Amino acid sequence: xxxxxxxxxxxxxxxxxxxxxxxxxxxxxxxxxxxxxxxxxxxxxxxxxxxxxxxxxxxxxxxxxxxxxxxxxxxxxxxxxxxxxxxxxxxxxxxxxxxxxxxxxxxxxxxxxxxxxxxxxxxxxxxxxxxxxxxxxxxxxxxxxxxxxxxxxxxxxxxxxxxxxxxxxxxxxxxxxxxxxxxxxxxxxxxxxxxxxxxxxxxxxxxxxxxxxxxxxxxxxxxxxxxxxxxxxxxxxxxxxxxxxxxxxxxxxxxxxxxxxxxxxxxxxxxxxxxxxxxxxxxxxxxxxxxxxxxxxxxxxxxxxxxxxxxxxxxxxxxxxxxxxxxxxxxxxxxxxxxxxxxxxxxxxx
Amino acid sequence: xxxxxxxxxxxxxxxxxxxxxxxxxxxxxxxxxxxxxxxxxxxxxxxxxxxxxxxxxxxxxxxxxxxxxxxxxxxxxxxxxxxxxxxxxxxxxxxxxxxxxxxxxxxxxxxxxxxxxxxxxxxxxxxxxxxxxxxxxxxxxxxxxxxxxxxxxxxxxxxxxxxxxxxxxxxxxxxxxxxxxxxxxxxxxxxxxxxxxxxxxxxxxxxxxxxxxxxxxxxxxxxxxxxxxxxxxxxxxxxxxxxxxxxxxxxxxxxxxxxxxxxxxxxxxxxxxxx
Numbered sequence: 001x002x003x004x005x006x007x008x009x010x011x012x013x014x015x016x017x018x019x020x021x022x023x024x025x026x027x028x029x030x031x032x033x034x035x036x037x038x039x040x041x042x043x044x045x046x047x048x049x050x051x052x053x054x055x056x057x058x059x060x061x062x063x064x065x066x067x068x069x070x071x072x073x074x075x076x077x078x079x080x081x082x083x084x085x086x087x088x089x090x091x092x093x094x095x096x097x098x099x100x101x102x103x104x105x106x107x108x109x110x111x112x113x114x115x116x117x118x119x120x121x122x123x124x125x126x127x128x129x130x131x132x133x134x135x136x137x138x139x140x141x142x143x144x145x146x147x148x149x150x151x152x153x154x155x156x157x158x159x160x161x162x163x164x165x166x167x168x169x170x171x172x173x174x175x176x177x178x179x180x181x182x183x184x185x186x187x188x189x190x191x192x193x194x195x196x197x198x199x200x201x202x203x204x205x206x207x208x209x210x211x212x213x214x215x216x217x218x219x220x221x222x223x224x225x226x227x228x229x230x231x232x233x234x235x236x237x238x239x240x241x242x243x244x245x246x247x248x249x250x251x252x253x254x255x256x257x258x259x260x261x262x263x264x265x266x267x268x269x270x271x272x273x274x275x276x277x278x279x280x281x282x283x284x285x286x287x288x289x290x291x292x293x294x295x296x297x298x299x300x301x302x303x304x305x306x307x308x309x310x311x312x313x314x315x316x317x318x319x320x321x322x323x324x325x326x327x328x329x330x331x332x333x334x335x336x337x338x339x340x341x342x343x344x345x346x347x348x349x350x
Numbered sequence: 351x352x353x354x355x356x357x358x359x360x361x362x363x364x365x366x367x368x369x370x371x372x373x374x375x376x377x378x379x380x381x382x383x384x385x386x387x388x389x390x391x392x393x394x395x396x397x398x399x400x401x402x403x404x405x406x407x408x409x410x411x412x413x414x415x416x417x418x419x420x421x422x423x424x425x426x427x428x429x430x431x432x433x434x435x436x437x438x439x440x441x442x443x444x445x446x447x448x449x450x451x452x453x454x455x456x457x458x459x460x461x462x463x464x465x466x467x468x469x470x471x472x473x474x475x476x477x478x479x480x481x482x483x484x485x486x487x488x489x490x491x492x493x494x495x496x497x498x499x500x501x502x503x504x505x506x507x508x509x510x511x512x513x514x515x516x517x518x519x520x521x522x523x524x525x526x527x528x529x530x531x532x533x534x535x536x537x538x539x540x541x542x543x544x545x546x547x548x549x550x551x552x553x554x555x556x557x558x559x560x561x562x563x564x565x566x567x568x569x570x571x572x573x574x575x576x577x578x579x580x581x582x583x584x585x586x587x588x589x590x591x592x593x594x595x596x597x598x599x600x601x602x603x604x605x606x607x608x609x610x611x612x613x614x615x616x617x618x619x620x621x622x623x624x625x
Contacts, residue, residue: 216473217462220451224459227450234410234446235460236431294450295501347449347503 036288039303046307050314058317065196071309072202073264075302076257077280078287079209080250082301085284086213087246088226088293089145089152094254095276096163097137101258102268103167103176105130110178118180126183130259131252137163138251142244160277167270179266188263198260205253210298222246226293282308282333290340307332360419361386361556362438362525364407365612367416369399369580376402377413378580381612384525384556389547391559391567391588394577395600400560401443403577404527407558408440409433420524431460437524441531445514449503453495454484456502457517487516492542507534512543519546525556532566544570564593576600582610 051059077094084091109118109126137159144155187197213219221242225232232239261269287304289296312325360383369377377399384390392400405411407418409427418425420436427433430440447456454477463476463483485498493512495505502513511534518526528547532540547570550557561567567574568588576584576599584599598604 212473215475217464217475218473220455220459220462220475224448224451224455227448228446230444231446231448231456231459234430234440234442236429236434237460290450294448347501 036297036300036303039286039288039300039307043303043307043310046310046314050310050318053318054314058314061194063313063317065194065199067306067309067313068199069196069264070313071305072196072198073257073260074276074279074283074309075202075305076205076253076260077250077276078283078301078305079206079298080253081280081284082287082289082296082298083209083213083222083246084152084250085281085289085291086226086293086296087222087243088229089243089246090156090281091141091247091250092153092156092277092281093137093141093159093163094250094257094280095273096160096167097134097251097254098258098261098276099268099270099273100137100163100167100170101130101134101255102262103170103270104133105259106176106178106262106268107170109180110176113180114178116179116181118182120182122180123183123186126180126262127256127259130262131255134255134258135248135252138248138254139244141251142247145247146240146243164270167268171268171270173270175270176268177266179262183263184266186263187260188266198264201256201260205256206298206302209249210302213298218242218245223294226290227295279308282329285336285340286329286332288336290344291337292340292344359385360613361421362407363419363422363612364403364413365417365419367403367406367413367418369402369406369411369413375580377406377416379610380416380577380581381610382407382575382582383613384558386524386556387551387554388573389551389557389559389571390573390575391561391571392575392577393561393564393567393596393600398577398600399580400577401529402580404440404529404558404560408438408527410440434521437522438527439518439522439525440527441514441518441529443529443533445510447502447510447514450501452481452500453488453498453502453505453513453516454481456513457484457487457520461521483520484516487520488512491516491519491546492539508536508539511535512539515543515546519550522550522555525558526550527558527560529560530562531559532561532563540566564596568593568596578602 057063077098081091081094105126108129109122112118112125113122141152141156141159144150145152148155187201190197192200213222221232221237224235224237225239225242229239261273283304284296284301285291285304286307287296287300287302289300308325308329311328312322315324316322363383365381367377367380367382368375380399380403382392382403392403394400402411406413406416407427409430409432412427418427420438425436427436427438433440448459451459458480463480464470465474465476481498485495488495488498491512493509493516495509495513502510505513511531515528515531518528531547532543535543544566547557547559551572559567559571568591571588574584574586574588574591574596575582576586576596578600583602584596586596586599595604
């Protein structure tokens, strides 16, 4: 029988040609899904090289602790950013939201009891205020991204400016120093069994939300929305609600990170977080999450935070100018997106 | 004749549907109906309004005017989700799969199986049982996916189509719309899909098949509705019609007397349509 309307709709493809193409594609994809292992190898090689070059200083316990403490608050930002980017978005506002939350937290702790010897209750209020303050901006981001047609890049560029401006309005542009000693001594510099509090908090958060991403329906929907908005819509997912929650989560974590920075440095350092957003985004992308959404892992993000941290620390210790770290991170970032693009091209060459 | 059906026997019905895109009238008083346990093919040339009609009947699009009835009840389908809750499933030509997710994840997207106990309260999904069920559904369709942990985007076109159809077969309860379900398939897989369509019909579902492939349509469908210029212009019984007649109706070469009315059967005069 002939088909008068669509004679060549389905050009027959020989089974052999098709299956060998499929096999080749599958092999390539398997290879790229091993990028998690590759990342670990890169990190291990870096650590190995620096340890060999400076065995006494780089590989010391105090230096390892130092690297981990520097990385910990930034990891919180990157954890939230992992959800945002996997869901197909981006959040540029994290650094400003962090500053805003820190300012709000310091202000409220100071308002309750400006004395450095203020009690634990004040510290706790400071924590809750920081998380709430960050969450508020996250909610603004989420509602705007989910309910308007404004691209996330613009929404969060707007809140980047607005949150920083609000922080400066609250303080008159002068850093606040009203941080109770309890907070600085415990969370800021304290350790439990030799592990700094900052590292424990960041680790628990990363583990918790890494599990949410990997094992729960919330994680599943995050991947689905980032992978294909249309497929998620037709599957009946509550996309607006989900995106709002994802940006809210990022805001809450930025708030917590703001509180951790207060604990560590005892000041709001309003001008000190201008590039935190890029640090977080770079970590997520270096960690193998696709900038276009749909794929990525929390383990990758953790390694993506550690690689730049190790580089910076290592360069300083071996006597190279630390600015090389920025050059290296920039190159790795561009390289990571290039690899991701190649992977997509292979997949879409159907 | 198709049978002495009454309107209430129809599982899903569209009456007098109108839809405009700007100045283009995509649907103009279109009528359509499908009963339980039958396969109806919706045929027509490009631009005849088939896809628009399906979108209206599956909740993906709101008609400008007209009525949609499910089991005789007038219903407003707000969204594809709403339609699905009422038992109306659709597999789209573009498949609507998330390329980064596995076959099992796609099959269960939005309807994940959750673990029991405390893990379940935390929303932890039950991957093993979803994968097992997905594997069974795919095997029944003859879709060979060697590794079900692989992202759908890395599968071949035929395998992807198989995943989309497996999802539909798994979840459909009343009416199924299939827009060009075999477009990317080889001969063997196509036969499997036809088998699946018959299986759905035998389960008592109403299957609506949209296809350009007339020999396929005649082989699988019980009934044909021909659309042209945004409305139904002819109806045929599949086992009692020649290909040429269908083509003639599609292209307008055979202008027959056919006063379409809601329901399954329009009033045809002469020997043209419902013979």
